Amino acid sequence: xxxxxxxxxxxxxxxxxxxxxxxxxxxxxxxxxxxxxxxxxxxxxxxxxxxxxxxxxxxxxxxxxxxxxxxxxxxxxxxxxxxxxxxxxxxxxxxxxxxxxxxxxxxxxxxxxxxxxxxxxxxxxxxxxxxxxxxxxxxxxxxxxxxxxxxxxxxxxxxxxxxxxxxxxxxxxxxxxxxxxxxxxxxxxxxxxxxxxxxxxxxxxxxxxxxxxxxxxxxxxxxxxxxxxxxxxxxxxxxxxxxxxxxxxxxxxxxxxxxxxxxxxxxxxxxxxxxxxxxxxxxxxxxxxxxxxxxxxxxxxxxxxxxxxxxxxxxxxxxxxxxxxxxxxxxxxxxxxxxxxxxxxxxxxxxxxxxxxxxxxxxxxxxxxxxxxxxxxxxxxxxxxxxxxxxxxxxxxxxxxxxxxxxxxxxxxxxxxxxxxxxxxxxxxxxxxxxxxxx
Numbered sequence: 001x002x003x004x005x006x007x008x009x010x011x012x013x014x015x016x017x018x019x020x021x022x023x024x025x026x027x028x029x030x031x032x033x034x035x036x037x038x039x040x041x042x043x044x045x046x047x048x049x050x051x052x053x054x055x056x057x058x059x060x061x062x063x064x065x066x067x068x069x070x071x072x073x074x075x076x077x078x079x080x081x082x083x084x085x086x087x088x089x090x091x092x093x094x095x096x097x098x099x100x101x102x103x104x105x106x107x108x109x110x111x112x113x114x115x116x117x118x119x120x121x122x123x124x125x126x127x128x129x130x131x132x133x134x135x136x137x138x139x140x141x142x143x144x145x146x147x148x149x150x151x152x153x154x155x156x157x158x159x160x161x162x163x164x165x166x167x168x169x170x171x172x173x174x175x176x177x178x179x180x181x182x183x184x185x186x187x188x189x190x191x192x193x194x195x196x197x198x199x200x201x202x203x204x205x206x207x208x209x210x211x212x213x214x215x216x217x218x219x220x221x222x223x224x225x226x227x228x229x230x231x232x233x234x235x236x237x238x239x240x241x242x243x244x245x246x247x248x249x250x251x252x253x254x255x256x257x258x259x260x261x262x263x264x265x266x267x268x269x270x271x272x273x274x275x276x277x278x279x280x281x282x283x284x285x286x287x288x289x290x291x292x293x294x295x296x297x298x299x300x301x302x303x304x305x306x307x308x309x310x311x312x313x314x315x316x317x318x319x320x321x322x323x324x325x326x327x328x329x330x331x332x333x334x335x336x337x338x339x340x341x342x343x344x345x346x347x348x349x350x351x352x353x354x355x356x357x358x359x360x361x362x363x364x365x366x367x368x369x370x371x372x373x374x375x376x377x378x379x380x381x382x383x384x385x386x387x388x389x390x391x392x393x394x395x396x397x398x399x400x401x402x403x404x405x406x407x408x409x410x411x412x413x414x415x416x417x418x419x420x421x422x423x424x425x426x427x428x429x430x431x432x433x434x435x436x437x438x439x
Contacts (some may be wrong), residue, residue: 003391004031010091012084013037013068014108016044016171018141019125020097021064022177027093027184028067029281029384029393035408036065036089036399040072042431043401051085054377057398060123064382065398066370071409072402072428075106079427084108086412089117092197093184097125100136110199121187121197123180128205139204142438148208149243154214157232157245176207178385198431218243229313230255231339248278255312256280258349259324264331267354274354277332279323280345287343294342295326322418356380364392372397402428 009032013024023046028034038044046061071087074080082286088094094113096103103109103124110122127139134147145151147167155165169175180202187198218228219242227239231246232251252255256278263275288307292300300306305315312319322424327335332348339346361367368383384393405428409419423429 003388005388005391006030007033009033009093011035011093011095012087012091014096014098014103015125016097017046018060018064018173019176019180020095022047022174023123023125023184024068024095024177024178024183025064025066026177026384029395031391032093034068035404036068036070037073037075037084038070040074040402040426040428043072047401053375056374059379062370062372062376062379062398066394067394068383068399069404069408070399071119072405074076074427075108077425077427079422079425081107083409083412083414083422083427085116088113088120090412091117091120093121093123095123095125095180095184095421099138100126114197117197119191119195119197121184121191121200123184123187123200123202125176125180125202125204127203129203130201132203132205134205134336139172140148141170141204142166144204144208147216148172148205149212150208153212153218153243153245155245156247162245171208171211172204175211176202176204177390179207179210190359215243224369227322229310232316234316235314238341250280253309254280254282255316255319255346256345257319257320257323259327259335261327261330261332261335264333267351267357268332272351272353274349274351275325275332276349277335278347278349279327279335281312281319282345288312290342291339291344294339294344295323297322297326368395370395370397 006027009027011024011027011032011034013020013034013036015021015024015036016038024034036044044061044065046064047057049058050060051058061086072084075084079261088108094108096108110124113120113122126135127137127143128134129145137143142151146164148171150171151164151166154167156162180200183200183202187200191197219394222228222239222241222243227234228243229235230249230251231239231244232249233235233239233244233246246258258276261275261277263270281288288309289301292298305311306319330338336346336348355361356367362369365383365385365387367380369380370376371378381395383395383438406419409422409428414422419428425431
């Protein structure tokens with residue numbers, strides 16, 4: 001029996017690149033029928049971005065468009081508008097992430113779509129909240145991060161590298177897609193009661209900001225007392241008016257830091273420089289005692305500079321230096337083994353290669369292998385981040401550009417003759433380039 005949560009839900013995907021496709025891919029993995037609209041002869045921009053082979057779609061595209069259908073369609077032509085109108089009239093969810101005003105100009109604004117199909121849920125991704133003074137900026141991943149206080153609070157806090165730094169995680173793109181997914185699923189549940197679709201607006205800025213909540217907490221505290229005890233600048237450094245960068249500090253009330261270890265060999269090499277481990281000292285007296293015994297630092301238990309959490313906040317420089325010395329002659333895996341046995345929060349810094357080589361993560365959801373066939377063969381991607389006890393996605397291949405055009409048009413009632421005419425007038429296939437003038 002198929003327990004796909006979104007079985008029977010029809011989605012029109014008018015998105016491209018990362019933020020929108022990450023959302024619609026998840027809808028497909030949860031069982032929805034997703035039709036991706038792509039420009040004839042061009043397709044999603046990521047098909048040809050960062051390619052490993054000029055004749056094949058990139059991994060960028062492949063990792064964001066599994067299990068979708070591809071309809072080649074120029075929605076600017078009269079026939080294209082008519083086809084998109086039919087799709088919208090039959091769908092449950094319409095999703096777009098074009099720049100502000102683009103869908104309005106095309107004739108498929110929220111108001112227009114709602115008039116065509118009052119039950120259709122309209123999801124949109126834009127860079128900023130509609131009321132923001134930056135609402136009309138063209139937003140990319142880093143733009144969202146730098147304007148949502150993510151970059152200003154990330155990075156090193158002194159020296160030449162004391163500059164705002166963007167996260168390696170896609171806070172503005174895939175994270176935005178997941179936030180929109182939440183809104184769309186909520187709207188589906190609401191529609192079950194009201195029978196009417198709604199407009200779901202998700203900004204990249206707000207998705208980033210939602211993950212920076214604790215930094216607004218820090219700003220409130222800094223405004224109130226003028227310092228932040230968990231930051232490396234405390235107690236001897238200076239605080240300005242804004243939450244500073246804090247290197248690798250844990251960020252809450254516990255003392256966490258990244259410590260260098262000796263390379264373990266293999267994938268943990270000196271060249272890649274990921275021979276580090278993250279260690280946290282908890283605030284509780286019993287937890288601290290267990291950590292001290294694991295380190296062999298029992299003298300800390302009776303030393304007033306270290307035997308209380310508040311004291312450790314004031315002497316974090318000495319603590320970090322001593323733990324650093326202890327870790328230096330051990331591999332990150334040895335440190336993890338020793339400290340985890342004592343209940344100390346600890347984890348090795350893993351590279352993408354190390355993580356993707358961990359077969360235990362190929363559990364049907366965490367990392368998955370998708371058979372694309374042809375010259376691409378099998379590729380690895382990140383699967384559905386949560387598990388359901390009665391359902392696992394199938395993780396099918398990505399569509400070829402326009403690979404489902406005939407199937408989709410036929411399902412809408414178009415005859416072979418009409419479909420041939422669409423190809424000739426540029427609606428579903430690129431128009432031939434005019435011949436060069438004779439010399």
